[in-house]
Amino acid sequence: MENVVVRDATLADLSYLKQFEQALIKAERPFDPTIHPDPVSYYDLENYVTDENVKVVVAEIANEIVASGYALRKKARHYLDHDDYGYLGFMYTKPSHRGKGINQKLTETLKKWCIDRGLVEIRLTVYHDNVPAIKAYEKSGFKSHINEMRLRLNE
Numbered sequence: 001m002e003n004v005v006v007r008d009a010t011l012a013d014l015s016y017l018k019q020f021e022q023a024l025i026k027a028e029r030p031f032d033p034t035i036h037p038d039p040v041s042y043y044d045l046e047n048y049v050t051d052e053n054v055k056v057v058v059a060e061i062a063n064e065i066v067a068s069g070y071a072l073r074k075k076a077r078h079y080l081d082h083d084d085y086g087y088l089g090f091m092y093t094k095p096s097h098r099g100k101g102i103n104q105k106l107t108e109t110l111k112k113w114c115i116d117r118g119l120v121e122i123r124l125t126v127y128h129d130n131v132p133a134i135k136a137y138e139k140s141g142f143k144s145h146i147n148e149m150r151l152r153l154n155e
Contacts, residue, residue, distance in 0.1 A: 002061045002062070002100065003061065003062075004059050004060070004061055004066075004100070004101075004102055004105055005059065005060045005061075006057055006058070006059050006060075006105050006106060006109045007057065007058060007060065008055070008056065008057060008058075009049050009056040009057060009058045009068065010049065011046065011049055011050070013049075013058055013065060014045060014046060014049070016058070016065045016068075017045045017049075017056070017058075017068060017090075018045060020067075020068045020090070020092045021041060021042060021043055021045065021090070021092075023092060023094075024042070024090065024092045025038075025040060025041075025042060027092075028127065028130075031127035031128075031129055031130055032127065034152075042089075042090075043070075043089070043090060048070055048072070051072075053072060053073045054070055054071070054072040054073075055070060055071045055072075055109075055110060055113040056068070056069075056070040056090070057069055057070070057106055057109050057110065059093075059102045059105060059106055061097065066093060066094045066096075066097040066102065067091075067092060067093040067094065067097065067102045067103065067106060068090055068091070068092050068106075069088060069089070069090055069091040069092070069103075069106040069107070069110055070088070070089055070090045070110070071086045071087065071088050071110035071111075071113050071114055071122070072086070072087050072089070073085075073086065073087075073117065073119065074086075074087045074123075076121075082119075082120050082121055084119055085114075085119055085120070085121040085122065085123055086110070086111075086113070086114035086117075086119045086121070086122040086123070087122070087123055087124065088107065088110055088122060088123070088124040089124065089125075091103060091106065091107075091124070091133075098132075103136045103140070104136075104139060104140050107137075107140040108140075110122075111140075122142075123145070124137065124142065125148075128147070
């Protein structure tokens with residue numbers, strides 16, 4: 001396997017991060033017809049990179065940025081046994097580098113960041129029909145927890 005280096009993202013990486021964000025939106029659009037037409041953005045990446053309550057990471061192979069992800073601290077619902085939890089998002093790997101365990105390396109780095117902050121749970125969301133993503137997260141130990149349902153009105 002190629003040598004994968006996972007490191008903190010920097011503001012100098014913003015152009016790559018924004019490209020990954022657009023690729024992620026394009027990949028998710030078939031799963032969710034309610035996503036606004038372009039131009040659309042999911043994340044405040046510049047703020048995330050500099051926010052101490054968010055850990056944005058990239059994976060590099062031979063100095064090429066090939067993947068990204070973040071963990072952020074979120075408030076848990078008042079009735080749960082923990083106050084905060086880590087939320088993973090922006091998990092994207094270039095298609096030519098998928099299947100190499102890069103997502104697992106990113107997830108392990110983000111998991112350690114959460115543990116270091118005393119968080120006892122990590123959550124993420126994934127579209128039900130995005131089977132490759134679900135399998136990747138299951139390899140990292142995630143289990144399906146809740147199924148969010150919706151009903152579109154006026155259609």
